[in-house]
Every structure is written in C-alpha cells, then in structure tokens.
Amino acid sequence: MTIEPKRISRAEHPISRSLLSSAALRTLYTLKDAGYEAYMVGGGVRDILAGFTPKDFDVATNAHPEQVKPLFRSCRLIGRRFVICHVRFGGEVIETTTFRGAISDSHERDETGRILSDNEYGTLETDAFRRDFTVNALYYDISDFSIVDFCGGLEDLDAKVIRLIGEPEARYREDPVRMLRAVRIANKLGFEIAEDSALPIPRLAHLLGEIPPARLFDEVIKILQSKEAVANYESLAHFGLFAQLFPETDRLCETQDHADDFVSLALANTADRIDNELPVSPAFLYGALLWPPVWARYQALMRREGCTPAMAMQQAADEVLARAVGRVAIPKRFSLPMREIWLLQTRFDQQSPGRARRLMTHPRFRAAYDFLLLRAEVGEVDTALATWWTEAQNGLDLNVGGDDDPDDDASAPRKRRRRRGGRNRRSAPAAAE
Numbered sequence: 001m002t003i004e005p006k007r008i009s010r011a012e013h014p015i016s017r018s019l020l021s022s023a024a025l026r027t028l029y030t031l032k033d034a035g036y037e038a039y040m041v042g043g044g045v046r047d048i049l050a051g052f053t054p055k056d057f058d059v060a061t062n063a064h065p066e067q068v069k070p071l072f073r074s075c076r077l078i079g080r081r082f083v084i085c086h087v088r089f090g091g092e093v094i095e096t097t098t099f100r101g102a103i104s105d106s107h108e109r110d111e112t113g114r115i116l117s118d119n120e121y122g123t124l125e126t127d128a129f130r131r132d133f134t135v136n137a138l139y140y141d142i143s144d145f146s147i148v149d150f151c152g153g154l155e156d157l158d159a160k161v162i163r164l165i166g167e168p169e170a171r172y173r174e175d176p177v178r179m180l181r182a183v184r185i186a187n188k189l190g191f192e193i194a195e196d197s198a199l200p201i202p203r204l205a206h207l208l209g210e211i212p213p214a215r216l217f218d219e220v221i222k223i224l225q226s227k228e229a230v231a232n233y234e235s236l237a238h239f240g241l242f243a244q245l246f247p248e249t250d251r252l253c254e255t256q257d258h259a260d261d262f263v264s265l266a267l268a269n270t271a272d273r274i275d276n277e278l279p280v281s282p283a284f285l286y287g288a289l290l291w292p293p294v295w296a297r298y299q300a301l302m303r304r305e306g307c308t309p310a311m312a313m314q315q316a317a318d319e320v321l322a323r324a325v326g327r328v329a330i331p332k333r334f335s336l337p338m339r340e341i342w343l344l345q346t347r348f349d350q351q352s353p354g355r356a357r358r359l360m361t362h363p364r365f366r367a368a369y370d371f372l373l374l375r376a377e378v379g380e381v382d383t384a385l386a387t388w389w390t391e392a393q394n395g396l397d398l399n400v401g402g403d404d405d406p407d408d409d410a411s412a413p414r415k416r417r418r419r420r421g422g423r424n425r426r427s428a429p430a431a432a433e
C-alpha cells in the first residue's frame, strides 16, 4: 500500500538552509550529488518547526551504509542489527540512517514484543512509519526544500501534541524507551502527550526492565540532565516510569517529603546550571538520584553498635549502588566520584579548621559542598553546618561554628569535633579519613 504524503513547499514553512549546520548540509548535498535521496528528519525538523534550536541533525537516505561510507572522509558504521552511519565533520556527528523497511511478523521479537532483528531496508514511506512520533517523522527534502509528512506530524505540531505512530501499545512494546522519549520530547517542546499515547504508559512502564541498563543510563542522562529536568521528573513519577528507573528512591519520595524535595531541588539546580551554561556532571546527578536510599540506609546503620559514620556511609553506598546498577548501569567513571561525594558528607560534620583545610583540597570537595547545600536547603542537615563550610571557604575565621568550643581553632586542628545534635556516634570520627 502506498500512501500519498502531504508535501509543503519551501514557501510554506520556516526551514531554510541557514538554520542547518554546515555538517548537516554537507551530508545532505554529498548524498544528493551522488544520486541518492537525502532528507533531514527527526529532532532537527521538529524543533525548527516548533520554534526551537535543534540539538543535532539526523539524516535519512536510500543509500545503503556501504554506499554512504565511501562518500565521506570520516564515516563510521555503528551497530550490528541495523547499521547506522556516523558522518563526522570536526566535532559534529550527523547520524545518517538508511530507510528502514516495514515492520512485519517476520521480525524476530522477544516475548514482550521487543524487536530483536531489524535489518531490512525500505523506502521513505516505510521509514516514516517506523519512527516513533508523528512530529519526528517529518522529512526536509534537500532536492526541493519541501517537507514531506506521511503520518500527520504537521497537524500534531500545530496542535502541540506528541502522538505515537500506529497502535500505541504495540509501539511501546517494540521499544519501551519510547515511553521515556514521549515524556522528554513533550516537556522539551511544551507539548501534551496525546491521550491514546499516554494511556498505556503506566501499565507498560515495567517493560523498561527489558532495556539494557547501559541504554537506560544514557536515556536517564538525556531526560534528567536537561533544562526540563524537574518537569521530566514529575512526569516520570506520574506515569510510574521513575519507579522503574530508581525504585528505592521512588518509594522514599512517595513517603517522605524531604526525599522528594531533595531530588526536585537537585534537578532544579541541574537545570539552572544548564541554563547558565555551567558544567553539570552525571556523578552529581546520579549521586542525588540515589541519595535518599543511601541516606536512609546510612541512618539505619548508624543506629548499630560500633558503626562509624565512614563505615556506615561506605556500606550504605555499596548496598544501594549494587542494587541500582542492575537497572541503570552507571559507568565507573561516574560511580567512583559519586561515592566520594556521598562519603564526604560524613566528613562535613568535622568542623575543625585543620580538617576543613584538608577537606577543601579534596578533588571532590566542591561537588560535595554543593550537595551539602542542597541537603541543608531541604532540612536534612542544619543550615548552620552549610554556612560554616561556606564561610570556611571564604577564608574567614575558621572558628565560626565552633564558637562554643575554645579548643577548636587553628592551633588545634586535629581535635575531634564536638558531636552535633546529640546523635550517638560511638567511634572516632577520624575513621572517615
């Protein structure tokens, strides 16, 4: 069956070549000049039409990967099942995919409906119906600058709606990550998820359990390390998706306001930093997302006989991380600094000038201090503690905070800090070092 697409001409839409990166243009023209069809598709078209600046540009073509590769100086073929070409110009990568073939019963699937084998090429039309949302299936044709729409994406863009192409449940079963993509793209554009596309999500959220943890790690970064982090978190929680990603945190956030406040605040902080073009780190983000269970476990361990803060934090970190990575794989380069941020939290209680000076030279001090500020803001620790550390960094009198302890000054840097809050800690805090 061939469907006649809607086509709008250059005069009827706002996409012009000047809005594309030179890498995207070169990819499109190189393919066209070699006699192939070439289209910009996906987020590039969608974002420009919705009034946003695209994050990257994707290209679709009828050229097969082995035909694409020789056309470019730098082109890597990625993936085994369905090969994608990464065409590189300087720092920019243009993901170039060959039109996918129609999905059929012959596609190998797992028992939940997820497609396992996917290696047939197709036409522009079959490719359109393989994409996830109608607004992601709009093609900008480099041969005449028109936009081609097979799936009603233009109408949905006008109506500000994210709608799955085809039967929603089947499309989520094919690839459950589409549930996360729906949330992310809707919040990014300020769109609604169409009712029929939103309805099955809570029921199918558990299918995220089928997704390889490494892929979920990437998706979590995209969705929560973003300007829309707070709205995304709220949507994920609303649809029962957050519980699939971070079950322990989710349970605590459901029952404890301050856990929920902490996660929300950490995400708002991340979004602000992105807005202000400050660096953000997955270690800090994941550290915050897993902090509620770490803190709960830490507190439980501290009630045990003979447990020092450092030991309790180490153990809490180990336990929570071991469970978490089964869902969302956190690469070591992030989980190590993340643990350091957690462990440093136990050392902030040691308000002595000598310790403070040493702690401030720790490579993870700044991140751990920012973490402490968030904890203070939600009332998990005393604001006086955060203030003490703020002032300590300003090089002010390091006696501040230790004002009623005459020995706790620069001349006695190794003195043990007086216990705060009467919490019963049985061993020497020096074990934290």
Ligand code: ATP
Pocket: 041, 042, 043, 044, 055, 056, 058, 130, 131, 132, 133, 136, 137, 175, 177, 178
């Ligand atoms: P952004 O790049 O802004 O995150 P995007 O929609 O371009 O958004 P990409 O991951 O770059 O996202 O994907 C490019 C296009 O590939 C999408 O617009 C969509 O057409 C298609 N696509 C991506 N992921 C899927 C998926 N899981 N199922 C079906 N189609 C997908």
Ligand code: MG
Pocket: 042, 043, 044, 056, 057, 058
């Ligand atoms: Mg993209």
